[in-house]
Amino acid sequence: MDEKNNLSFKESRILHVTASILIVTFLCSAVPEWYTPQFIMNGVVSIIxxxxxxxxxxxxxxxxRYFSIQSYCLLFSLSFLFAQPIIKYFWQAGNSSWIFLLGIWIAGFVITTFLKENLFQAFSKTFENRFSVAFHIVVFICITVGPLLIILGNANDFNQNISYGLVLYLFSAxxxxMLPEFLKHPKDI
Structure with a gap:
């Protein structure tokens, strides 16, 4: 049987999660350089x-259920904020790639929300269906490609802002x- 939510304020971890969200909000608004309108937008999203x-x-x-909602909010804020440095870099450089990256992020959010049941099954029943196998292969490729981008970026004198931005964007993805799995109600699991 599920435990009732009788958490005290201290047990709720609200201060820890709030501090994490606010720190990452501040940091991602300052990378690659400070931009006040972006900080205001990020601040509004974080406060919500x-x-x-x-x-x-x-x-x-x-x-x-409370902890899954809290985890969802924390991971959403990280995903939302980690995608921004590379998008902001291209936008400020006058490169139209930022539209493509923003579109991919929004489409990814919508698609993963609609596929939340399949994603939940991929996590809960690992390698028991084709979707789960494909999902884990894609995640493995992404995790191995990320560090390679940093190494290649530094080796070829590639712009470090782009290489670190791409890695943050990859983490965002x-x-x-993982976001939709936290929307699952404990009674449905």
Whole structure:
């Protein structure tokens, strides 16, 4: 049977998650250089996520459901913020690649939200169906390609902002893939 959500404020980890979200918001708004309108946008998104976490702590009945909502909000903020440095870099450089990267991020978010049941099955029943196998192969390729981008970027005197931005964008995509699983209600698991 699921435990009731009778968490105290200290047990709820709201301060820890809030500090994490705010620190990453500040850092990602400053990379590759500070841009106040972006910080305001990121701040608004972060505050909305923190409000959702506090409301979930007060209103959600099950402890497991509260922590899954909290995890979703934290991972969404990281995914949202990690995608921004490379998009901002290309936008400020006058390169239209930022539109493509932003479009991919938005499409990825929509697609993973619609495929949340398949993604949940890929995590819970590892390698038991084709989707799970394909998913794990893609994730493995992404995890191995990320460090190679940094190595190649530094070896060929590739712009470090681009190489680190691409790695953060890759992490954003991986986090985005994991997001929908946290929307699953404990009773449905």
């Amino acid at each position: 996520l923190i409000i959702i976490i506090v409301l979930a702590w007060r209103l959600v009945e099950l402890k497991a 991986l986090l985005q893939i």
